[in-house]
Amino acid sequence: MDTKHISDQLDSKFFKEHQEKLYQALEDKHTTVEMMDQDDPLHTKMVLNMGPQHPATHGVLRLILQLDGELIEKVKVDVGYLHRGVEKIAENKTYQEFMPYTDRMDYLSPYANNVALCTAVEKIANVEVPERAHYIRMIGCELSRISSHLIWLGTMIMDAGAVSYFIWAFREREKVLDIYDQLTGHRFTVSHARIGGVANDITDTAMAMIKDFADKFPQELKDWHKTLDRNRIFFDRNRGVGVLETEDALESGATGPTLRGSGYAYDVRTFEPYARYDEVEFEVPTRLEGDNLARYYVRMEEMHESIRIIRQCLDKLPKGPVRTDNAKQAYPSKDEVYYSMEGMIHDFMMTDTGICPPEGAEAYHAVEAAKGELGYYIQSDGSGHPWRLKINSPSFKNIQILEQILDGEMVADTVVIIGGVDPVMGECDK
Amino acid sequence: MGIESALGDGYFTTQIDSLTNWARSNAAWPMPMGLACCAIEMMAFAGPKYDAARFGSEVMRFSPRQSDVMIVAGWVNYKMAHAIRRIWDQMPDPKWCIAMGACASTGGMHRCYGVVQGCDNFLPVDAYVSGCPPRPDALLHALMKIQDKIRTEHSVMLDT
Amino acid sequence: MDLELSETQQAVVDGLSGDFTDAFIEVYQSSGDTFIRVESEAIVDICRYLKDEHHFIYLSDVFGIDRFTSRERFEVVYNIISLRAREHLFIKVRLPEENPVVESITGVWKSANWMEREVYDMFGVEFTNHPDFRRIFMPEDFDYFPLRKEFPLLGIPGSIDLPSTTPDPE
Numbered sequence: 223m224d225t226k227h228i229s230d231q232l233d234s235k236f237f238k239e240h241q242e243k244l245y246q247a248l249e250d251k252h253t254t255v256e257m258m259d260q261d262d263p264l265h266t267k268m269v270l271n272m273g274p275q276h277p278a279t280h281g282v283l284r285l286i287l288q289l290d291g292e293l294i295e296k297v298k299v300d301v302g303y304l305h306r307g308v309e310k311i312a313e314n315k316t317y318q319e320f321m322p323y324t325d326r327m328d329y330l331s332p333y334a335n336n337v338a339l340c341t342a343v344e345k346i347a348n349v350e351v352p353e354r355a356h357y358i359r360m361i362g363c364e365l366s367r368i369s370s371h372l373i374w375l376g377t378m379i380m381d382a383g384a385v386s387y388f389i390w391a392f393r394e395r396e397k398v399l400d401i402y403d404q405l406t407g408h409r410f411t412v413s414h415a416r417i418g419g420v421a422n423d424i425t426d427t428a429m430a431m432i433k434d435f436a437d438k439f440p441q442e443l444k445d446w447h448k449t450l451d452r453n454r455i456f457f458d459r460n461r462g463v464g465v466l467e468t469e470d471a472l473e474s475g476a477t478g479p480t481l482r483g484s485g486y487a488y489d490v491r492t493f494e495p496y497a498r499y500d501e502v503e504f505e506v507p508t509r510l511e512g513d514n515l516a517r518y519y520v521r522m523e524e525m526h527e528s529i530r531i532i533r534q535c536l537d538k539l540p541k542g543p544v545r546t547d548n549a550k551q552a553y554p555s556k557d558e559v560y561y562s563m564e565g566m567i568h569d570f571m572m573t574d575t576g577i578c579p580p581e582g583a584e585a586y587h588a589v590e591a592a593k594g595e596l597g598y599y600i601q602s603d604g605s606g607h608p609w610r611l612k613i614n615s616p617s618f619k620n621i622q623i624l625e626q627i628l629d630g631e632m633v634a635d636t637v638v639i640i641g642g643v644d645p646v647m648g649e650c651d652k
Numbered sequence: 653m654g655i656e657s658a659l660g661d662g663y664f665t666t667q668i669d670s671l672t673n674w675a676r677s678n679a680a681w682p683m684p685m686g687l688a689c690c691a692i693e694m695m696a697f698a699g700p701k702y703d704a705a706r707f708g709s710e711v712m713r714f715s716p717r718q719s720d721v722m723i724v725a726g727w728v729n730y731k732m733a734h735a736i737r738r739i740w741d742q743m744p745d746p747k748w749c750i751a752m753g754a755c756a757s758t759g760g761m762h763r764c765y766g767v768v769q770g771c772d773n774f775l776p777v778d779a780y781v782s783g784c785p786p787r788p789d790a791l792l793h794a795l796m797k798i799q800d801k802i803r804t805e806h807s808v809m810l811d812t
Numbered sequence: 813m814d815l816e817l818s819e820t821q822q823a824v825v826d827g828l829s830g831d832f833t834d835a836f837i838e839v840y841q842s843s844g845d846t847f848i849r850v851e852s853e854a855i856v857d858i859c860r861y862l863k864d865e866h867h868f869i870y871l872s873d874v875f876g877i878d879r880f881t882s883r884e885r886f887e888v889v890y891n892i893i894s895l896r897a898r899e900h901l902f903i904k905v906r907l908p909e910e911n912p913v914v915e916s917i918t919g920v921w922k923s924a925n926w927m928e929r930e931v932y933d934m935f936g937v938e939f940t941n942h943p944d945f946r947r948i949f950m951p952e953d954f955d956y957f958p959l960r961k962e963f964p965l966l967g968i969p970g971s972i973d974l975p976s977t978t979p980d981p982e
Contacts, residue, residue, distance in 0.1 A: 236734040236975065240951040247944055274735050275685065277714040282687060282732055302949035303732040304688060306766040307958055309934075314965050322761065329689035346843050373692070392699035399696075411689060411785060472870055472895075475923025486895075488870070493898055585843035586891065586900060588872075599891070601877060614873040614891070622926045648688050651729075651949060730972045731951050737975035765958050765967030766950075774975045 245269070247298050248288055270633070274303040278381045278637035281647035283621065289633055297628040299621060304651040312611035316576030317343045318417055318553070320611070325411035327613065328649040330373050331366035333359075333402075334591035335649075336415035341496055342598035343417050346585035347577050349551045353540045355419035356497045361432065361535045362405070362414060363497075363589070364528040368439070369398040369410070370592035371521045375446070378518075378641030382459045387446075394442055397435055404428040417577055418552030419545030429536070436532050443525055450518075460514040464627045464639035467512055474626055475619045478594020479520045480643055484512035490590040502534040514642035521644075551577055575606040586614075593617050593646065617650040669806055676720070676746070677802040678708040680795065683719035683743060685736055687726025690753040690785040694725045697788040707795055716742040721798060723791070724775065727755035728768045737774050748801070750794050751777045754784040815839065820897040821846050824866050832858055845902060852888075852905040852914045859890065859903070859920045868892040868901060874917075874927035876935040880961045885909035886937055890917070907937060916942040934959035 248269070273284035282303035288296040308327065312320045317339075324339045325332040337359050344351060376391030399409045405428040406414035406421065414421050424432075450456050466476060471484035481488055489506040491499040507523030509516035546552045549568040558565030579585075581604030588597030594616030603609040620643050628639060655665050682704075684694055698704050698712055713719040716739045728736060740749070751771050754760030757780040759769030771777065778801060779794040817825060817839075828836045828848065835854030840847055850858055862868040873891040884906035892901050907914060916939035917924045928939045929948040936957035939945060946952065954972050956963055 236973065237731070237951040237953050239953045240947075243946050243952050247946060274732060275714075275739055277712075281691065282735075302729075302947075302951075303735070304727070304729055305731070305949035306727055306729060306762045307764045310959055310963075310965055311762070311764050326689050326761075329692055348843075373695075389700050392696065393701070396696065396699070396701045409787060410692065473922050475871055475921070488895060493895075494900075583842050584845065584847065586845050586902070595872065597873065597891075599873070599875065599889075610877045612873070612875040614875075618926065618930075619923060622923060626922075648726075730974070734973075734975045737977075764965060765963070768974065774977050 244286060244298060244300055248286065248296055272636065274300075278640060280377065280640060280645055283640065283645065283647055285624075285628075285636070287628070287633060287636070292632050292634070294628050294631050294633055294636070297625050299624050301618075301621060301647070301650055304647045306651075308652050309611055309613065312608055314607065316573075316606045317608065318572065318576050320608075321415070322411070322413050325413055326648060327615065327652070328370075328591060328593060328596070328617070328646045329411065330646055331363075331370035331592040332411050333362040333366035333414060334589060335596065336413060337363055337497070338587070338589040338591065338596045339598055340415045340417050341589060342585060342587035342600050343577065343579070345587045346583050346600050346602060347417075347551065347579040349418045349548075349577070350546055351419055352543045352546060353498075354423075354542045355544045357535045357539045358420050358424060358544060359415055360497050360499065360502070361424075361532055362402075362412070362420075363591075364531045364535075365398050365401060365432075367528050367592045368525050369395050371525050372398070374521060374641070374644045378638070378644065379450075379456070381637040381641045382456065384456075390442075390446070394439065397431075397439075401428060401431045401435060404431055416545060416553060418548070419543070421545075423544045424539075432532065433536060436529050436536070440526065440529055443522065447522065457515065459635070459638055460518060460642070463514045463635050464631060464642055465511070465513045466623060466627050468510075470626065471512065471623070474623045476594075476623050477616045477619050478590075478592070479517055479524065480620050480623070481594065482506065482508050483516035483520045485510040488595075490588050490595050494588070496587070496589055498538075499531075501538070502531050504531050514638055517642045517644075578602075578604060578606050580604065588614065591616060593644065593649070594620065596649075613649075613652060615649040615652065617645040617647070618652075621645045621650050673803045673805055677799040680707075680709050680721045680748070680798060680802065681711045681713050681719045682709050683716055683722040683739070684712045684714070685722055685724045685726075685739070687724070687728065687732065688755065690725035690756070693785045693788055694723060694752065694791065697791045702788040702792060704792065704795070707792065707799065709795055716740075717744060719743060720746070721748045721750060721795070722775075723750045723752050724756040724771045724777075725752040725785075727760065727762045728771045729766055730768055733768050733771075733774055736771070740775055746802075746805070748778045748798050749775055750779045750781060750791070750798065751775075752781045752791055752794070753786055754782065757782070760784055815841055815846075817841075817846065818897070818899060820866065820894060820899055821901065824848070824862065824901065827861070827865065828858065831861065845900060847889075847902040847904055849904045849906070852907055855890075855903070855905050856915050856917055856920065859892075859917045862892065862901070862903075863920055866894060867896045868894045870895055871917075871921035871923050871927075872900070874924055874931060876931040876937055876959070878935060878959060878961050879906075882909070886912045886935055888914060888931060888937060912937045913940060914938075915940050918943055933957070936960065 268289045270287040274282040284300040286298040324335040372391045372395040376388040379387040406412040466484045468485040471481050487506045487508045504527045507520045553572050554565045554568045559569045579602035583602045586599040588595045597614035599612040600608050601610040704710050751757045756771045779797050781794045835851040837849040870893040877887040886907040890903040933947040
């Protein structure tokens with residue numbers, strides 16, 4: 223069928239060319255998008271548009287599903303409904319100024335994103351980070367992993383039909399957000415890590431709250447396991463759904479819990495330990511099945527492991543400064559800024575030009591965020607702004623595999639599979 | 653007081669506007685246009701701690717035909733703007749709009765090629781919420797302001 | 813500059829300079845990461861060679877860089893991971909300003925599909941033999957490539973439509 227036919231019948235109000243190409247992309251040498259046949263509607267294929275505004279797409283993902291009855295024959299995923307060009311913004315900001323934007327990349331676990339940027343800048347500019355700051359960062363990162371997985375738990379199970387989990391998961395998540403509120407001053411866009419350390423030390427109140435949370439949360443997890451692990455409905459919705467084999471997962475670039483649910487224990491925390499992850503003990507949970515249930519187990523186990531890491535960090539937390547005191551590399555403390563001339567000048571210089579990595583230097587550093595490997599590639603031109611900053615975002619890679627794993631599934635399972643892959647659009651669309 | 657005494661117990665008189673406004677203002681069902689980080693705070697707003705149900709707004713309706721207040725939560729991309737406007741047009745009158753957060757109100761920190769600098773470029777906004785992202789309390793405040801606005805409207809009297 | 817290559821990296825460099833003498837240009841290190849620059853014509857063969865012979869089975873990222881120079885303006889970087897040796901490796905190709913075209917590596921790693929589309933969307937670098945070559949973030953109706961250095965941060969007014977503010981009768 224010639225493509226002109228589609229464009230004639232396409233009743234689109236906006237971005238005509240875009241819609242047309244999207245529908246054309248469904249066609250290949252075996253299939254063509256046919257318009258509704260007047261004679262026999264049962265013999266025509268149905269093309270279902272899902273999103274960008276759909277409660278189950280976790281934001282603004284858009285799927286074009288080609289259906290044969292209830293089976294999905296082919297899927298095209300359209301992203302970019304949250305694209306704003308953070309990489310362009312980064313080229314116009316100093317490194318420290320750019321950090322609040324990383325909060326808004328993966329807004330379910332902002333702390334990990336802050337740390338990812340800071341570690342990359344520290345790598346390219348050779349900044350030493352004090353011990354205590356490393357441990358505070360690890361606590362923050364693990365809390366952010368828990369808060370992100372709680373959103374996944376609440377929304378994914380709500381998509382599968384149980385609204386009560388949304389309430390329970392959010393009740394626990396509010397506790398994590400309260401800790402952040404104490405620790406960093408904001409509920410979830412924290413911007414707490416700084417190049418060369420963190421913004422402020424853990425207060426006693428925050429410390430007590432973290433301890434309390436680490437004590438009580440495992441019981442909560444146990445209760446959830448109790449209601450879900452032997453739940454027939456939950457199992458029927460998830461077992462064998464959205465299967466991704468190990469080879470396919472590696473080939474198509476899955477990362478994070480999606481990859482680990484498919485049987486490959488790739489975790490940046492053990493692969494290339496950053497911060498002090500080599501000094502704490504934890505397991506990398508892995509499952510072989512590769513279906514949605516495997517991803518559920520992996521994430522639940524990860525929350526257990528996060529609590530374990532937090533406990534060890536609290537035990538090991540060394541004393542000392544939380545930010546490097548080299549004034550050319552990091553912001554001076556507020557005491558210095560208010561009471562000494564040099565401190566104020568350094569503060570001004572840091573804000574104005576910021577840290578300047580050597581000219582022509584390039585560096586890539588990745589951390590294990592809640593969704594997977596989150597890497598920052600920075601190329602410097604010697605000034606305070608990056609020449610090129612590339613964000614290697616896990617959700618982008620995970621959404622890509624949706625096009626594969628949705629093939630041959632039932633249309634009703636779409637929402638569960640999207641929930642199981644757990645994408646964040648803000649990060650995917652950059 | 654005269655009519656009520658004539659009708660007996662169980663009756664009271666009021667203006668039809670006050671009655672509709674009272675009903676509308678306490679059942680403002682949101683259309684959650686959750687785009688970005690603010691959407692997560694919007695979920696917290698509906699969640700157990702902040703509990704929008706106290707204001708009759710717990711029913712998040714993802715179908716535009718069933719909702720009254722659109723909460724635009726997050727930065728509005730040019731590509732997305734068309735979808736948002738289409739959904740707004742599909743909402744039945746009377747309808748209200750909250751621009752939640754700095755990005756939806758003015759473009760905020762995302763002063764960049766992809767982002768519409770404020771959703772009021774293509775939507776009539778009733779309440780702006782500051783903050784990046786605003787705390788759920790701030791969104792509750794905006795909802796209360798919308799309720800105040802609904803209570804002062806004269807929809808029925810204008811119609812006749 | 814002295815190179816501190818690990819065993820795998822040394823093997824890769826030796827292999828490339830032996831088997832792909834014409835295509836291999838240089839190897840350099842920066843901040844502990846190793847970058848290998850090759851000719852753009854041979855990229856698919858080199859990628860397949862690295863995947864098959866050196867176990868770089870996971871493609872982490874493909875991205876572009878606008879060098880903003882008159883010669884060889886665009887750079888496409890392939891970030892590949894050897895899961896066995898626990899190493900990252902960066903393969904770079906440079907492309908001219910006029911008509912930047914490189915062959916797609918989707919035949920080697922399927923995951924390159926979207927990443928190459930992103931490079932095209934942001935820089936206008938075209939990939940041949942790509943199974944589904946479209947823009948990814950910006951709509952097709954948009955005529956510019958936003959991450960090129962000459963593109964202004966705030967965009968070009970009128971280059972992309974806002975919705976009409978007259979109510980839709982539907």
